Amino acid sequence: MTGMEAAAARDTPYLGDGAGARGHQPAAEHAAGDLLTKRIIVGYGFWVFLLSDIIMFSAFFATYAVLVDNTAGGPSGHDLFDLRNTGIETACLLLSSFTCGLASIGAQAHRASWFYGATTITFIFGAAFVVLESHEFAGFVARGASPTRSAFLSAFFTLVGCHGMHVTAGLVWMSTMMAQVFAKGFRPDILRRILCFSLFWHALDIIWVALFSMVYLMGAST
Numbered sequence: 359m360t361g362m363e364a365a366a367a368r369d370t371p372y373l374g375d376g377a378g379a380r381g382h383q384p385a386a387e388h389a390a391g392d393l394l395t396k397r398i399i400v401g402y403g404f405w406v407f408l409l410s411d412i413i414m415f416s417a418f419f420a421t422y423a424v425l426v427d428n429t430a431g432g433p434s435g436h437d438l439f440d441l442r443n444t445g446i447e448t449a450c451l452l453l454s455s456f457t458c459g460l461a462s463i464g465a466q467a468h469r470a471s472w473f474y475g476a477t478t479i480t481f482i483f484g485a486a487f488v489v490l491e492s493h494e495f496a497g498f499v500a501r502g503a504s505p506t507r508s509a510f511l512s513a514f515f516t517l518v519g520c521h522g523m524h525v526t527a528g529l530v531w532m533s534t535m536m537a538q539v540f541a542k543g544f545r546p547d548i549l550r551r552i553l554c555f556s557l558f559w560h561a562l563d564i565i566w567v568a569l570f571s572m573v574y575l576m577g578a579s580t
Contacts, residue, residue, distance in 0.1 A: 428510050
């Protein structure tokens with residue numbers, strides 16, 4: 359090898375297996391960065407959704423507080439509310455919050471039987487709540503206390519009914535999560551969805567505690 363050939367060999371970069379691995383490294387880092395960005399966006403979007411729900415319920419609570427005495431000569435909360443029935447609804451929802459927490463723990467531990475059992479019990483409690491609330495609404499309407507009877511009843515049905523619709527949507531979401539775990543297992547993205555559902559369900563329980571205190575307890579005692 360001449361002196362010029364040796365110099366050219368020294369200046370030429372080595373393109374063996376190591377160079378190929380270094381070439382793939384930036385691509386892998388870029389893909390990981392995209393995945394992390396997606397997780398941040400999804401998490402941020404969920405918190406925006408949850409906070410917007412809380413703001414909406416705050417507006418409904420404020421509306422109810424303004425219209426609670428506008429019965430237009432019709433029945434008031436003291437005439438309609440049955441705290442025994444509402445107490446059973448509250449117990450169902452609070453117990454479902456506890457079992458939902460157990461389901462989250464089971465999912466994080468990758469215990470399928472634990473997750474399915476706790477989620478099924480949560481679904482039963484949530485469904486019982488919806489059935490009891492629907493029966494309560496039907497009883498009010500049968501007694502002539504429909505949403506169009508007075509401003510008080512309009513505000514009541516809007517506030518409580520909106521919460522009931524959220525619980526119903528949570529039951530559908532719960533069924534979807536059980537199906538996804540059955541089909542795909544405890545993948546990281548599935549676990550994040552279970553966490554989001556748990557936050558949503560616990561938020562509904564907190565809203566119901568405020569609703570039970572402000573609407574039913576104060577209304578029945580007035």
